[in-house]
Amino acid sequence: MLTPPAGLTEAALEEALRLQWGLPVASLGYRAVGFGSHHWEVADDGGNRWFVTVDQDADVGRLTASLSVAVDLHAIGRTFAVAPVPTRAGAPLFVLGDFAVTVYPFVDGQSFDWNAFRGPDHRQATLDMIIQLHTAPAIVHRHARVDDFAVPGRGEIEAALKAPGPDCGPYARLAAELLAGHREALAGLLARYDELVLDSHGEPVRAVLTHGEPHSGNTMLTPSGWRLIDWDTVLVSPPERDLWLIEPGDGSIFSAYAAATGVLPRPSTIMLYQLRWALTDIAVEVRRFRRPHTGTADDLEGWEILRSVVTRI
Known part of the structure; x- marks a missing residue:
């Protein structure tokens, strides 16, 4: 922040x-x-x-x-x-x-921005760490919670689609107007997410220990090697939860993961986690702007995130 x-x-x-x-x-x-x-x-x-x-x-x-x-x-x-x-x-x-x-x-080392992998070597190093995580022994699972596929804060989105929130800060009205202008698209996104969750229940279980946010911004290159930070979103879930954040778009990371583990990522599950990421971002910022706020630098950043994600869908 x-x-x-x-x-x-x-x-x-x-x-x-x-x-x-x-x-x-x-x-x-x-x-x-x-x-x-x-x-x-x-x-x-x-x-x-x-x-x-x-x-x-x-x-x-x-x-x-x-x-x-x-x-x-x-x-x-x-x-x-x-x-x-x-x-x-x-x-x-x-x-x-x-x-x-x-x-x-x-930790002394080089850090990176979100969505700023420096090249194939960086992606491969991140994949190597994720494979070590996904194949960790059972004892490491003992504290981990299991993914229930819920969208954190989903109720905030649903409430905002039904009625605008109070005029409680400089971005409240802007956020309400943005959501009203994309009401149909957002409702469709929630429905599509639910369909993907139902589809996933019909597939064989392939649960592993996942980090949840292994994007470039949560990696560091230190004198003793690569590190993965921010372990606050760990869950037992399908491997796609991690993989979509590393994949450059040409299928190379998915293929490398399949070669290393024997598990081929499913496109429908990749889409599920992409949608949940977007919906979670929306929910976080909708919650922010339906409550008292003063227009801090964090509020501005939140507004830019909300506007970017909503208009992109």
């Missing part, structure tokens, strides 16, 4: 880091990176660097389950997984009021 969250002071965050992780904070700087979570770079008084992530109003049970998988992966030697540092109580996160706080070792 581009701006720090309202309702969380740096003093409260510093205290949580000291009490829950034993980190004596020497410096704490907000990092305006990513979208969805808030981030800080921290240095302790011993000169060690840490990366702190804060999620507001998170589903703590789901987040704990996902991050626990990353911890287990790292413990069995899948060190490409950048796992959180456990609290003194052994948990992957700490709940501080409305916020879930997670601490990571600071």
Whole structure:
């Protein structure tokens, strides 16, 4: 996120880091990176660097389950997984009021933007990490939740299609008008998604452990190799959930995955996850603009995302 969250002071965050992780904070700087979570770079008084992530109003049970998988992966030697540092109580996160706080070792390396794979080698390296994840031993599945194919926040879209929300901020009316102008297309998209889910239930189960968001922005190239970050969306689900985000459009990643695993990706399941991604983006921003907002940089970014996704469908 581009701006720090309202309702969380740096003093409260510093205290949580000291009490829950034993980190004596020497410096704490907000990092305006990513979208969805808030981030800080921290240095302790011993000169060690840490990366702190804060999620507001998170589903703590789901987040704990996902991050626990990353911890287990790292413990069995899948060190490409950048796992959180456990609290003194052994948990992957700490709940501080409305916020879930997670601490990571600071990773030095090259980072990338969304949808900015630098070439075939980058895609292949990401696929190699995903194959290691998909073929991880059963013990790593112990905390993972199973994909129920629900669209997070779907009710927000359905409510907005029925009636405009209150005029609660600078983008409320714009968002309502945008949705009204694409009401039929959005309803059709929801119906098509439901059809794909029903079709998937008729196919043989091929569930694996998936990351959920292995796009280029969640990869890093470090001196010791490639890393995959942001493990907050882990689910047991069909492999297509990960693969569509790596595929360049020529089928090469799908073919490489089939050659390595014996599993051929299904086009209908690829479409299912592409649609769910778009619907989830819409739901997140519809929720934002049907509630009080002030026009922050994050609101502007959210409006651009909503407008881009809705007009593209």
